[in-house]
Amino acid sequence: MTAALPRAFRWFWVGETVSGFGSWITMIALQVIVVDHLHAGTVGLGWLNASRWLPYLLFGLVLGALIDRVRRRPVMIGTDLVRAILLCAIPALWFADLLDLGVLVLLVALLGTATLVNDSASQAFLPRLVTRSSLQPAHARIDGTNAAAETAGPALGGALLAVISAPLAVLVNVSTFLFSAIVVALIRVEEPRLPPQSPPPPKRRLGHEIAAGLKWVYTTRTLRDLAVWTHIWFAGQAVLASVTAVYFLSDVGLNTVAFGIVMGGSGLGGIAGALSSGAVGRRVGSGRTVILAHVGSAIGVLVLISAELAADGEAGNGRSTVASAIILFTGMFLHGFGIGLSNSHEMAYRQSITPDRFQARTNTTMRSINRAVIVIVSPLAGFLAAATGTDFALVLAAAIFALTAIGLWFSPFRAARLDRG
Secondary structure (H helix, E strand, C coil): HHHHHHHHHHHHHHHHHHHHHHHHHHHHHHHHHHHHHHHHHHHHHHHHHHHHHHHHHHHHHHHHHHHHHCCHHHHHHHHHHHHHHHHHHHHHHHCCCCCHHHHHHHHHHHHHHHHHHHHHHHHHHHHHHCCHHHHHHHHHHHHHHHHHHHHEEEEEEEHHHHHHHHHHHHHHHHHHHHHHHHHHHCCCCCCCCCCCCCCHHHHHHHHHHHHHHEEEEEEECCHHHHHHHHHHHHHHHHHHHHHHHHHHHHHCCCCCCHHHHHHHHHHHHHHHHHHHHHHHHHHHHHHHHHHHHHHHHHEEEEEHHHHHHHHHHHCCCCCCCCHHHHHHHHHHHHHHHHHHHHHHHHHHHHHHHHCHHHHHHHHHHHHHHHHHHHHHHHHHHHHHHHHHCCHHHHHHHHHHHHHHHHHHCCCHHCCCCCCCC
């Protein structure tokens, strides 16, 4: 099936996979830096998570409109290089004994800005590589290999952290970003400098273009329903991401190797979900597939909650056991399965109904609001977990995922199907 997709897409796919692999190692390293090196706990994790996505809140709508004006491949190459440079600063500052939470949050915010630009360009670039009927299979392949990176990245990251310090581990991601820039540079695709049917640059106003993108997303009925409930899903994801490292490392008592392996369960589930996405979508439709996926995420988080009980019951002191690690891995697998199952259908659906001139704006509008939710919810979740405990925060995350599934079930998006051509 891979051979049916164009050669340019395969180059794009390789670059996305390799850079995604390195990014997961970095995510594990950053969480360990916050928890073990800076001793900032759930509050620090909340700020770390918020700083990753703050640029989407501040710049997302503007950058989406700007990217719709230009060729997307050079933007992808440039931002890969910028991200590599920013990551080099983390070990440099650590060696100079200048790395504290404030500096790390600032660096992660800058990295998030470069990632915002790169993601906006790459998502808008994909529909220029494949036909509409190939969008869902193309996204499923990207999701599958990204999920493989999500599986291997944390596991390798955990192993690396057992032998080298966390600030050094991010250098792996530097090499993957450089590789991605080279690979994308090899892609040969004819890109219009301006989207079809656009007016000449002097007549174009940025504010009007941003408003047009917002109008497209929130007045297109099924796209609006998907957007709004996806925003709510991200509130649950923000809560989950803000407490998992503390829950796994401190409450359950995993070591860094086990932590990496357990986090890799999400990636393994993502692979299974991505591989299943085509068959499930053909059987029940894209709308119902996404709903089913969110139910799976809710169940996965409920499974996570039982791990601490297993550790307490077997060890009596809250330390991790094999049983609790297996439970955590299972919960992360189910959550990852839901993400892998849903993502290609969500992306393909919204790209299939969106004109080329709106592609970047549609992607960045939805992603910007999603990330705005993370920016707002993550610190609140960190404080909530510090005040009430991680168990309560996990129950809240599961409830939000379930609410998302219910909301989509009672919306027209439930009947959404992709045109297979």
